[in-house]
Amino acid sequence: MTEAAKSNKAPRTAITPTREENFPEWYQNVIKAAEMAENAPVRGCMVIRPYGYAVWENIQKHLDAMIKAEGVDNAYFPLLIPLSFIAKEAKHIDGFAKECAVVTHHRLEANDAGDLVPAGELTEPMIIRPTSETIIGDVYSRWVQSYRDLPLKINQWANVMRWEMRPRIFLRTSEFLWQEGHNVFETHDQAEADARRMIDVYREFYEDYMAVPGYIGAKTPDERFPGAIETYTIEAFMQDGKALQGCTSHNLGQTFSNSADIKFLDRDGTLKHAWTTSWGLSSRTVGALIMVHADDDGMVMPPKLAPHQVAILPIVRDDADTDKILAFCDELQKQLAAKGVTARTDKTEARSSDKMWTAIKKGVPVRVEVGAREIAEGKLTFTRRDLGKDGKKTATVGEFLSSIGGVLDQMQKDMLDRAREKMKAMVTDVASLKEMRDFFAGEKIGGVRIDYKLIQDSEEFEAIKKDFSVTPRCLPFDDEGQKVIVAKAY
């Protein structure tokens, strides 16, 4: 606990502990206070509550449109993958497919004691997809026959499972939601361009919708997706200084087309193995959104992904005014809808201050109070969530309606700018491994940037990795692959 928090003068915060006091616990409590998700009665899994799921729906809506604009179609492939498919790929799936849900029976039967037990053993066990390269590759081997069938660009929105030993809501759960794109090309260069293009689509999505910037670049060879010849990533930094891999885009070379036998008759009349890419973004993105933007009063939603952008708070001081106030709120909500702004009126019987704190904890971008006085004066008081009391303004209803679009746009922009400032401060340049060790042994949060050559084949770097639980996050494009960022990561 900080001195400030221990003192009586400590400002009241809606979330305890604060970020500084205990970041992991603060994170859980922000999610709980905003009613975004909770642990499921199934080990390692989560229930995504309506307010959290609405964020995921907005992520899906916008990202899906961006993916389709790249000429990619959606499709759906089976949840279960035969063990033999995995075995074929075993060398590529080290590290995640070992821990997976294995289906071994296809029936429940009552035994002699009357208890339900598994029955109908499968001749071949199946696993719940941890990712779909193997099964999609098998299907593609039949779809792809000629260069005329290429490029083949398909995306799937799906649930996947990786048995997690240390689950954390949104960040690492046994089941999670994601999209996985699987593209096929004639040449290495087309696949490479595609993998880079898709990481740039993700960058645009992260910056423009999530208001989350990141270090964008290539993974070092040991951190690549197994089987990939290049893995590109967006590494965002959370407020506690840890990095979070926001998504990945892989150039899979001919690895998967070799093992699944995806061949095409080329323009020159010869049969060739195709070149494939895969790229994905998952529901852990919601965890990044929280850890980048939330504060000690709870969530702060970027307007473009907010389940609703305006919270209308009826302030009823005299019951006789209730109907009039609610009617006014309904009308205001309608007028906002006509402007493309989503709003929700808090019609609960809660006290006014509780309504306000609910909206704050949920991170609704703008809240507006409507009481008898406001209606009489024709003026509204509205507050931007990210600016606190400084964001409070008074305006006529007309002014409010004509300015709200701009207010939301400005908030979206400000959130990105602030996040970008924080991100830059999270990475410290170091000139040697000695400086790197000193940095991680010190108080400062975040990661370091260092010449890539200095960590290659270095025993001291391996020691630092072990001593401080840090890993190479990426070789940023901005440094043309000459430097590497090293940090702790989620």
Place this chain on the structure above:
Amino acid sequence: MTEAAKSNKAPRTAITPTREENFPEWYQNVIKAAEMAENAPVRGCMVIRPYGYAVWENIQKHLDAMIKAEGVDNAYFPLLIPLSFIAKEAKHIDGFAKECAVVTHHRLEANDAGDLVPAGELTEPMIIRPTSETIIGDVYSRWVQSYRDLPLKINQWANVMRWEMRPRIFLRTSEFLWQEGHNVFETHDQAEADARRMIDVYREFYEDYMAVPGYIGAKTPDERFPGAIETYTIEAFMQDGKALQGCTSHNLGQTFSNSADIKFLDRDGTLKHAWTTSWGLSSRTVGALIMVHADDDGMVMPPKLAPHQVAILPIVRDDADTDKILAFCDELQKQLAAKGVTARTDKTEARSSDKMWTAIKKGVPVRVEVGAREIAEGKLTFTRRDLGKDGKKTATVGEFLSSIGGVLDQMQKDMLDRAREKMKAMVTDVASLKEMRDFFAGEKIGGVRIDYKLIQDSEEFEAIKKDFSVTPRCLPFDDEGQKVIVAKAY
């Protein structure tokens, strides 16, 4: 094979066999020719191809908006259900949870021979959800505390699994996609009203978007969802005379709130068990769409659910015209998009007649041909898929653009009208069980409608059920529960 088909004068059809020759095989071939789906390399599962998945996306988009308009929020619950949850409900799940995918291990390990085998046996097996009443009920038992928490209305879009012994694409697959709504209320009457309201929402969706009408009513007690006190259904009739249950809406009474212990403190200060409903519509809906609308030339898409509503077919007779024609097509596609009409230009190198047949087999509502002559004359020829050659019209580009919206609306309406005529002809009124037996022994396709009293506790009816594989489909609302429709069903 019919006489007509055997004769040399038989008209050429794009799909063989025809509906009359072999309906089940025709169905598979329509799906194949339209590239909508195919059998997966996993037994009983399907791959939904981009063109089929785009239909499902349109179903989701429109139905989701209708569900949200009822005040229902989306959320997401876990894929896996602990065996103990199922055991608690065992009496309700007869008939579908017996055949399910059982997860017994959470790891794959190499054995001494180097083969991957299941390891890490779970202390409690889990099943992949066949439906989510049990797990959602468990979560609701914590969410629902007071009457203030009610009504609680939540929907989930998800994949589910029921191990199918005789799988058929879209209609009956081990894994399928659906939405399942789970609502909670204070009283029996509210739950009953909700179950009826949701079947009416489905009716509206079926009629307005799918252009598929149905007989709407209650299931007889033996056909209800296990545990439900009422199950409402839409029974559509396919072109072969079999019924297909299009969706269901259940009043679950207090069955699931009793077993999951969903209790609330009522307004009178006493603790009561809540009343719940559940309602779902699945990807088998796409199968109904095909079996109601497709003809011997392939699929016919209702314009509101068509992946694209207009197929633009460039007719290139002289290579020198290619660029000009394609530019014209692009411009036309843009102008259609500006009118809210989705179009796709066939830019493949296929022959003109092949392009036409591709559009026909995919059931694109309107196809328009663009060649050098059309451009020179400023006139287009367009054809409605459902009218065949009679639907061919010529118009200037301006006329085409201003009339296309109306053409699509009219086609949507005509498809519903035609389907309604067919549906009516599918049900024959009978006055006795003798007449019923004669009907099913005869040549006429479809089902019968009979006084409900006549089949209750009737040994002869049980014999008819067995002899002709028919079942009571529903007690239509229109007959106020006095009559029952009996038919074969998918």
